[in-house]
Amino acid sequence: MHIAIISPGPFSVPPVKGSSVEHDIDEVTKMMDPEHQVTIYTRKCATYPKSSVEENRRFVRYRYNGPKPYLQKIMNHLRRHKPDVIMVENRPQYVLALKRRFPKIPVFVNMHSHVYASPAMISPQKMRRVVRIADGFITNSEYLRRYFMTKCKIPAAKIQAVHLGVDVSPYQQAKLHYTVKKLRKQLDLLPEHRVLFYAGRLIRAKGVHVLLRAFRKVSEQDPLARLVIVGGTGYGSNRLNPYVRELKKLAKPLGDKVKFVKFVPSAQMPLYYQIGDVVATPSVWQEAFCRVNLEAMASGKPVITTPRGGIGEVVTHQGSGFLIPPKAWKKELPSIWEGLWKHPQIKNEMGKHALSRAKQFSWYATAQGYLRVFEQSVQKRNAGRTQPNELLRAG
Template identity: 30%
Template sequence: MMIYKPIEKGSECSMRSPRLVVVTPGSFVIPSFRSSSVERVIEHTIPPVADPYRTRIYGIRGEGLSARGRLKRIPCIRFPRGKKYIPSVIKAIKRWPAQLADVHNRPFAAYRIKKAFPRMPVILTLHSTTFMRPPYMIPGKESKLLAPVDKIVVNSEYVKQAVISRAPQAAEKITINYPGVQIDRFRQRWTAEGEAERAARLHEAGWQNRRILLYVGRLVPGKGVHRLIEALPRITVFCPDVLLLVVGSAFYGKRRSTAYTRQLQAQAESVKDHVRFIPYTPHDQLPGWYQLADLVVVPSLRDEAFGLVNLEAMAAAVPVVAARTGGIPEVVQDGITGLLVSPERMEEELAEAIIRLLQEPLTRRRMGLAGLREASSRFLWEHSSQRWAEIIGQVARK
């Protein structure tokens, strides 16, 4: 078996570009429009700035993809999913020794890889706090698992503080890199052409003269869709033409029902003229749904690490009504690009915020355009890529 050895200074190999491996979580294939936001971040952030390195992306097999493929110019090596995934990644690094590893959203995987290659710098890129708490991590073990990694990259100040609260010794290792959005994929409403196209699409669907609320995301209890449906009867009293479009399913890439999705369907019966459920939609088709919206609603009950849906709404120049939780206030500016509501008073405040904006078209336009400016100036994928390149460079130089 080949033993991993770091490249020595002055050797023939050291004169070539350093080797970098990017390790995906192992839950979804890459590339894929049916994967989670983690894979989307990797797809958008890494290829534009990977040239200084000989980069490989490690992921899992699935969806008819071969064991070897490419993400733009970067080789994608795919292994069996499940318990064999990280051991397979470790074996691959032994066969193709790297100088740097970027491990996404799996603290235990980053720990195992660092233990296998103690002289190789390992970055842990955290996209959420999910795998920092039970059942994925035993309370009290956070510091031990994070101690070996060389850098921790998070996607919000909220996640940064959550990590520090669990592992204070890791504070100096943490850097924030906000995700981004691709503005040119979205048709902004506030142009003559955009409004005409939107009106035609609404007419084609039979939704002309309706004011559209849009929810985009997974249908799981923590996302709070049931609270949005609970608020609808009050909203319809003041806005009888409102129509809520619920775009998504319980699972990424699947349309299988669950007890919760069946609960939502039953709950919506009392307001059935005001709700439409749209099955899971691949990510590349979502801009068309944002184009139809008057408001995008993000009624999360649990702490969201960031929430790409907020950025996508802003890219479409649509104001957001969202819960004041997790990293959302770092994206949505209350009163400027949307309105934030308290999760503890969700039903009451959610209805009030939605009614207000539905009744104030000029405010919606002002907030929508402010959101577009904010996304364009701070939250492009180009910004994320450049920050990632700087982080990788700093770690590599050390």
């Protein structure tokens, strides 16, 4: 089967600046069985050649100067190299042009969140048309699947949930890397310090302000507690915007107990996770999946998170971590923190459970989930083509 995957365009595949959708495209296509030919359409950048081939993956890169010219270049290439199936990543509006140009090729939309299906990104009228003409939808969680079934009236049979994966190897190997000690030293972290770790964008939806307010209570009862916050305002961006200023203001009374680290590329993140003893993801919005939780668990770290969106499909409460509503963090985080250090065997067992849980989310399983959806569609199309010939023979 020849599969064409169209990345959104603003970032490259593989990602240079750590963008999550592009990271997912790269990881899942590596795991697609070698008998399948995969063409990945993505942004041209200085890091990679215009076109390249890696085993059964072909990268075709175009300059991104807006969605319309970017998609037009892709469609011109698709016209010459017609695939068996097309998957659009996180940009449902691309379906409208693709189905006009290629009405007989199955086109799927892989939605990573609700954002690009919202009225701010696509009109309700156009989204209804996308729902009608697309051959199917994939989401990264059952939560997001149910959301689109309700919000966009997508029929249950037309939308499938396939969880994202993680490769635990680099996170486990990082535990023994000499760089971890170097990173801790750079952050003035002593061996006896107990580190709560955050990784992600510094945006209000991620709830970093919730974490800082709750950590203030933690630091009052535990002088050895430290908070390390890794991330920028966006992928590769360390802009000092009003929200980051608010975070710095919240952190100021805590002095050197809070350490801010600017954006770190995803390839280096396995090392940074080793700095922490426990990972916090205080999301206040309805997260579709929250890949940071899975990466933390792959590092064998207990996770303190919220029960928002699809998070509970990954993190098990009092198993691989804790699911605490955002409004309860200020009250509950200090007692959870105290319990983990008062009974270190509990923290260790949770870390083991987290690693075991992470191993259940492999990129190979994600790839197989996508392929099942594609194969069913291609078989259905082929059956429709052969049926008239069979009827003629029968006559």
